[in-house]
Amino acid sequence: MFTLDNFYKSDEWRNLLNVLKSEREREGVLYCEHCGKPIIKKFDCIGHHKHELTNANVNDYNISLNPDNIMLIHHKCHNIIHERFGHEQPKKVYIVYGAPCSGKLSWVKENAGIDDLILDIDSIWEMISNNDRYVKRDRLKENVFGIRDCLLEQIKMRKGKWKNAYVIGGYPMKMERERLEQRLNAESIFISEDKEVCLERAKASNRVGWDKYINEWFDRYMP
Structure with a gap:
């Protein structure tokens, strides 16, 4: 039995999305519906x-797993649709992860709405x-991590x-990642980028020593 909390992490949902993406590509390109x-x-x-x-219909597969009921759209377009029609969805949490200089914060800023909460450790360091x-x-480390842990x-408690x-x-x-997903009841979004691109971005923005951090991330990364 599914709930809204576990449906979007299920193999059934993920496998269906992969099939739909393959079927709806046009000349190798997937277009937002x-x-x-x-x-x-x-x-x-x-x-x-x-x-x-909803929790009332998530186990009705004619609704939850029906291809005719599913649109493939941009993350930002998804937020726009719910804003337009005034649907008050349950709070959702996304863990946005990837290598240094992969574009994580840029992607979040492009997609987050005005009432969304963004937790970025680099921004906390800068803020305080x-x-x-x-x-x-x-x-300042103790203060930075104290603020992070508080947020x-x-x-986790969906406060606010x-x-x-x-x-x-x-x-x-x-x-x-899996521990954090469980703690926050969250979905993960991997911002995939080539190592060479990350290194070039670090060099272009004069981030001295960041090549070490980038190489270490790719050495440790486990899909």
Whole structure:
């Protein structure tokens, strides 16, 4: 038996999405069924139920797993649809992970709504100090991680009136991601990018020493 909390993590849902993506590609390109524009990155595609899914109908497969009831759309378009029709969805939590300089924060800023909560450790470091972004002084570490842990607990308890929460981090280890998914009842979104692209971005933005962090992330990464 499914609930809304576990349906979107189920093999049945994920396998159906993979089939639909393959069937609906046109000349190797998948187009958003809301805005009509190409969905460039696979992590930016989300399955949207035209007939809203609820705990009352999630086990009715003519609704939850019916291809005719599912649109493949951009993550941002999904948020727009729910805003337009005033659907008050249960709070959703996304763990957005990937290598340093892969574009995690850029993707979140492009997709998050005005009532969404964003937890980004680099932003906390910058927020509570007089230092430039990515300058991390040891004397502030306890405060930074205290703020992070407080926000994680609020996200876990769904405290506040936010709609979606995005937790940004590297999280190269599968076990670490799975523990956080369980703790927060969250879905993971992998911002996939080639190592060479990440290294070039770090160089272009003068992030001294970041080549070490990027190489270490790819060495540790477990899909």
